[in-house]
Amino acid sequence: MNRPPIPHPHESAGADASAGPSPLPSGPTLTLTSRTGPGHTVVTVEGPIDYHTSPQLLGHLQSKALQQTPLVVLDLSQVGFCDSSALGAFVEVFRRRSEAGLRLALVGLQADVRRVMELTRLVDVLPLHDTVADALAES
Numbered sequence: 001m002n003r004p005p006i007p008h009p010h011e012s013a014g015a016d017a018s019a020g021p022s023p024l025p026s027g028p029t030l031t032l033t034s035r036t037g038p039g040h041t042v043v044t045v046e047g048p049i050d051y052h053t054s055p056q057l058l059g060h061l062q063s064k065a066l067q068q069t070p071l072v073v074l075d076l077s078q079v080g081f082c083d084s085s086a087l088g089a090f091v092e093v094f095r096r097r098s099e100a101g102l103r104l105a106l107v108g109l110q111a112d113v114r115r116v117m118e119l120t121r122l123v124d125v126l127p128l129h130d131t132v133a134d135a136l137a138e139s
Contacts, residue, residue: 028052031078032060040071040139042132046078049086057086061093070102073135077108087120094126103127105135 030053031046043066049057066072074090076082090106097104107129109117117123129135 030056032057034060034066036069037136039069040073040136041066041069042073042075044075044078048081049079049089050081050083051085054085054089058089058092061089062096067100067102071105071135071139072097072103073105073107073129073132075108075132076106076113077110079113080110082113082116087116087122090122090126103139105129105138107132107135 028047028050030049033044033046035042035044043060045057047053060066061072061074072093090104094104105127108131109128114123114128117126117128127135127138129138
């Protein structure tokens, strides 16, 4: 008895096998908004920063446009969650900017995000401020 072939899990039932598997969903993304002022750029982040979204954040913060900005203020007031990959991204950007003589400031940490920063003692390493105005006043 001839049975029809079982389709590959990533193919629809009549898909051309030569086309290959369909791409998997890309996952969540962040909303990143930048505002540039004299000597600084404020990057507002909306959404969770985790394994799926931290590459997007890193790409934005390491863009050519921000590489020459003396101060980047990362507004995290719309971020309710971050995991270890987010912390790694913060440290990496801070390190690279410091080595280049540039600064990074994080502002607006929500309680859960601040708690993670406290538990990992990053509050002693990264420059944290309550508001964008506080970060800009220090510059």
